[in-house]
Amino acid sequence: MISDTAFAELSSVLETRLTRSKSELDQHGLSETWFPLTPPEAVAYPESTEEVSQIMKICHAHGIPVTAFGAGTSLEGQTLAISGGIVVDFTRMNRVLRVNDADMDAIVQPGITREELNVELRTTGLMFPVDPGANASLGGMAMTRASGTTAVKYGTMKENVIGLEVVLADGSIIHTGSRARKSAAGYDLTSLMVGSEGTLGLITEMTVRLHGQPEAISAAVCSFEEMGPAVEAVIATIQVGLPMARIEFLDAESVRAVNAYSGADFPLKPHLFVEFHGSEGAVAEQVELFGEIIHDFGGSDFEWASKAEDRNALWTMRHHAYWACLALRKGAKAVVTDICVPISKLAEAVEETAQDIEASPIQGPILGHVGDGNFHAILLVDPNDTEEIKLAKDLAHRMAERALKFGGTITGEHGIGFGKKSLMDAEHGAAWAVMGQLKKALDPTNILNPGKLIP
């Protein structure tokens, strides 16, 4: 509980930018998945690092839980204040502070969304390519180690965040990393913070890597009669080292959802959506080689989208696939899964998962970033039917076990939050306790996003 004294102290820092209005509390208590509404006690909208530091000092002194909030698009409850306390909403810290064209990096505040950043970069010839689908905030993407459709070429947030300004639990401010392309100067605190889901500190500034806007882009769609050969074609493509910018798999059920939601008319078969980036010559060469591979695995002819508007339509469809899947069943919520396996095990993992879902009463389209070995089953449930939720969670649990059996991970990009906490021990064993020791060292009173990620 936030005491009146503590609230008054926070108010003296934030004035009207600290609120307990029911609508704002509720808005920050929502999630994109099946979790019930969990409003915090108050919402703070800081405008500077100094304000974030003061918030933390006050919360530290009073033992108030602090949960960071960017765009609210996380999928494992990362932004829900499950232990009460305040949510720190970074919407007002959303500026680009500097773009270093020559070094291809930018310093931004954490509340900026990836689309906002790319709009600002439009005239520079540079782009920030990490694309989890949702128009997430960069701070949130860093904190969940997000990736998405383009990671196969450009890497995840791990590879694209090179430095951070972080406010720690006690309000102290640290800077991690540098603008150099590499460093061997001590522990990699940047990588420790990326993926820590707001449990070790709050990001107030970040230096991100930018990439050149490609000279040429080609995107295409092709279908397969069966799921197996589609995935095997991806494996073969990865293994010959063809540098795809995106390669997405959608099973027949996902395609049905996309058709219905976006008014498309793809055949109801497993599909690959792909994109190549590079020089005109390189893209042409890649497209040709990829065509041969697809042909070998019995894929259909491609429908190519070289015009920007056609490509945008295609990727908008892909980005809306989650909501398209939800719309397959009225009133449904999703138990979202997110396993990632070594490429060589991808076909087995996808097929076993499809059979498992098939054998259950749960509807669960499968789609994913197969170039990374990462895929999702969107398990549709009636949020009021506890039995159905249990069945879906059992399916999700078996998927996670399958990922581990194949040497993979329980989450490729969504993170842990509290949704996947029960699986952490299976993946990490004794290393999970080590995460707990690190957490305790940096946040001894456990006020930073308590109840998430850590034992």
Next chain:
Amino acid sequence: MISDTAFAELSSVLETRLTRSKSELDQHGLSETWFPLTPPEAVAYPESTEEVSQIMKICHAHGIPVTAFGAGTSLEGQTLAISGGIVVDFTRMNRVLRVNDADMDAIVQPGITREELNVELRTTGLMFPVDPGANASLGGMAMTRASGTTAVKYGTMKENVIGLEVVLADGSIIHTGSRARKSAAGYDLTSLMVGSEGTLGLITEMTVRLHGQPEAISAAVCSFEEMGPAVEAVIATIQVGLPMARIEFLDAESVRAVNAYSGADFPLKPHLFVEFHGSEGAVAEQVELFGEIIHDFGGSDFEWASKAEDRNALWTMRHHAYWACLALRKGAKAVVTDICVPISKLAEAVEETAQDIEASPIQGPILGHVGDGNFHAILLVDPNDTEEIKLAKDLAHRMAERALKFGGTITGEHGIGFGKKSLMDAEHGAAWAVMGQLKKALDPTNILNPGKLIP
């Protein structure tokens, strides 16, 4: 001091593989730079993870300092037992445990050297490209976050270590990472361990990323009249996104050293050594474009080495450049520097450094991995002349300040050890104390490589 009881306990685990022979102690008390001989009290040669765990349990119980040793090629005293205790030499844990061709990764023991690993990989079509010059052990390379000539294309150890087995201070064994290409499952312990210089745990097994052996390789050498345009040509090359596999700068003094040491006859001018990897077509395209850039900056025509033996001779010369520089002055040792700056600041940083050295009585050839913004001045000193060592260290200190002024780092690839500890505060400020807190959490009695890296 290792008590007789402790020694007996360690002996019961290691038998004859625990030694106090003077020659072996001395051999493990040497360093590649100007540090005086620092023999440990004993050397252990474990053969398994279980033995390493038992060693740590005994040392933990008795408060014995433990310093890990791979090939002994580190440059900042990382392997020196400056607080006494034992050195754990991983020479006998040097096997390749598994190569996963399809996923392009390998599981190896930490004592294997990069050359040994590449010999084992020769028939697979795969390679481990990280190349710091010295034939270092992979464990040591991971622990110093090493990189070298090929990082500009293939990344550093940070990007190429994807999972670890680590024995912690108390002897417990953890596994970090997975074989998936990405994961969002909790804190990135792999990245925390990589670069931690044996202060957080001992690596007993590692999963590393492999890369395809390139279809075509072209290497070349060209010279410039002045240092400035050579470096500016590199900056331009990076900025157009040309994917070089290697791009090395040597100033005229380094070239003189290489000529004398390796019997070459390069003109006594600043040089670039470059290499391109890729398909035949891609390499040809890159070579042509690079030629145009070099021409624009007044570089000489290239001498191309397309035959493997000519390329090997070239890179052997580059790899021996450190010893070549040492040989410029009889009996000299080196104060080695290793700054890394944003690419846009590289020319300024190199030129300011050259002027600073020029204005001092110290001889200091400059060379480096300029594609990463990383370069070294090899400051030659008489190891018995404290005044000269002081002058060299002052020069090194000013280089580090210069790196920080330009937004860079005090060490691109050599790490901290105790040689650069005094500079950590300037680079990290309050974040250095955070490293200390993490260290204390995982090694509360400070037995793992005490005196290195941490405040």
